[in-house]
Amino acid sequence: MKKLTLYLMTFMSLFSSCYKPVDEDSDSLSASAETTTASSETCQLSLRIISSGDDDADVLSPIHLFAFDASGRVAAQSIMADTSQQEQMTLTRGQYHLTAIRGADELQLSRVAAASDIIPIAGTSSTEPLLMGMADVTLASTQATASLCLARQTAEVTLLPIALSTTDASANVTLSALYTTIDMNGGMQAPKPVTLPCYAENATYHLLPSFGTSLVVSLEVTADGNAPQTYGYVLQEQLRAGGRYEIAPSDQAEISFDGEEPSDTDDNDSPTLDHWPDTPCLWKNHVVVQVTAGDDSTSADLLLLSANEWDGIHSAYYEADSTEAKNIAASYLEGEMDDWHIPTKEEATTLRNLFAPDSAAVLNALLTDAGHVTISLKKKSDNVRYLCNDAQHTFTFASPTASLTKAGAKATYNLRLVKNVRVRIDGQ
Numbered sequence: 001m002k003k004l005t006l007y008l009m010t011f012m013s014l015f016s017s018c019y020k021p022v023d024e025d026s027d028s029l030s031a032s033a034e035t036t037t038a039s040s041e042t043c044q045l046s047l048r049i050i051s052s053g054d055d056d057a058d059v060l061s062p063i064h065l066f067a068f069d070a071s072g073r074v075a076a077q078s079i080m081a082d083t084s085q086q087e088q089m090t091l092t093r094g095q096y097h098l099t100a101i102r103g104a105d106e107l108q109l110s111r112v113a114a115a116s117d118i119i120p121i122a123g124t125s126s127t128e129p130l131l132m133g134m135a136d137v138t139l140a141s142t143q144a145t146a147s148l149c150l151a152r153q154t155a156e157v158t159l160l161p162i163a164l165s166t167t168d169a170s171a172n173v174t175l176s177a178l179y180t181t182i183d184m185n186g187g188m189q190a191p192k193p194v195t196l197p198c199y200a201e202n203a204t205y206h207l208l209p210s211f212g213t214s215l216v217v218s219l220e221v222t223a224d225g226n227a228p229q230t231y232g233y234v235l236q237e238q239l240r241a242g243g244r245y246e247i248a249p250s251d252q253a254e255i256s257f258d259g260e261e262p263s264d265t266d267d268n269d270s271p272t273l274d275h276w277p278d279t280p281c282l283w284k285n286h287v288v289v290q291v292t293a294g295d296d297s298t299s300a301d302l303l304l305l306s307a308n309e310w311d312g313i314h315s316a317y318y319e320a321d322s323t324e325a326k327n328i329a330a331s332y333l334e335g336e337m338d339d340w341h342i343p344t345k346e347e348a349t350t351l352r353n354l355f356a357p358d359s360a361a362v363l364n365a366l367l368t369d370a371g372h373v374t375i376s377l378k379k380k381s382d383n384v385r386y387l388c389n390d391a392q393h394t395f396t397f398a399s400p401t402a403s404l405t406k407a408g409a410k411a412t413y414n415l416r417l418v419k420n421v422r423v424r425i426d427g428q
Contacts, residue, residue: 043093043139045146045320046086049100050133050310052151052331063150064104065089066184068097068115077112086145093139099184100148103130103206118181118189121154121208129206130154132186133331137321144320147313151331153182154206155239160248162198169223171198173249176216178239179208193218198249210239219249242333272424276300279354280363282370285335286419289363290350298424303347306417307334307372313415315407316391325391329417340417345404347418348388348395356397376414386414 049063063080067089075096080087097115104119111117121130133148162171174195179188191211196203215235222228239245273283281288283302290303316322325342332340343351355363357377364374375397376384383398385405393404394413407413 043091044143045089045091048086048147049083050147050149052149064101064109066099070095072115074113095138098135100133103128115184118183120181135321146321147324149328149331152242156244157207158202158204158246159198161200162249171221174218177211209241272426280366300423300425302421304419309373310415312412314412317409325387325415340419343388343418345389352395356400360397384414386416
């Protein structure tokens, strides 16, 4: 009897020392494949890059990728040469801040050791836009994916040609004050004047945004060997990331400023339409899917649908990165329009009722003619589902009776953004 007891105790001790639970996210159910220390403590992170707008589609690679640990130090980095493929990083499980950056000085990027490290942006030598995308992820399983949505951090400023009175004349424009450095968290610092030389032909610069709500522009003209003449202007404008601006200097002490600036539209400065539009339609190349009468007979609210569509997007319940969809919305820029958002439950229901499924062909014809991405109805035999309600629920264009359902924690979905704009109807 004593021998039997000893045998059972020995067997149980041996079993206990060899057994380790299998990670539920593992692709394999083999216990032996999951018993090594490395596989239980590390995560294979797949990174993909998506663009916040169509205009940056040709300048997406190469991309510098950084993973910063909880202390802010670099835990891993790589260079993505092909944005059509996912980049792999092996990281110890934990919390990380991810940064993707394109358009900064290569030497400066090679020296980055922490998220707080700054990258100087020299306006006079910046010949391409600075693009950045960031995400905070929690890695708790053996595999995870994350999307980094690249958005412009710089404004595009074009100095138009200046006609100088004499061949020895020169001119330059100074903008004050612009941020001149950016860290790997996207924080901008060191605002100071930036001087741009004027030429007899267009000159385009990519500059970090301006500090404050107004912009001081100085024009300095030197001619005929005389002392430089400086003329100053205070413009109630602001250089904003993603905006495009033109400055037209003149040696007659004149300067004009024009730009396409991302901005919200309020009731005091509403755009005007000359007629009540039929939907779906295009307005300034934006897709209008619904027009609702305002409080008076002269105003209306437009519901815009984004020209872009994203697939493979996780919901807010995804453990590794719950803000993937929100980050796309926050950085999306379409023409001069920013401040797009994930459809609410009410907006998702409206989209489904308006276009599922028969009217979807009309909407897709409009999108195709405009060169935009069409909405998706089916993938194989399944309805394509879109995120809504802060990425917590989904809806589909494929059926007018399909209910909104709670999103899953591991499944991926499509995403289409919306925006509300108040307009005035001329003559109404």
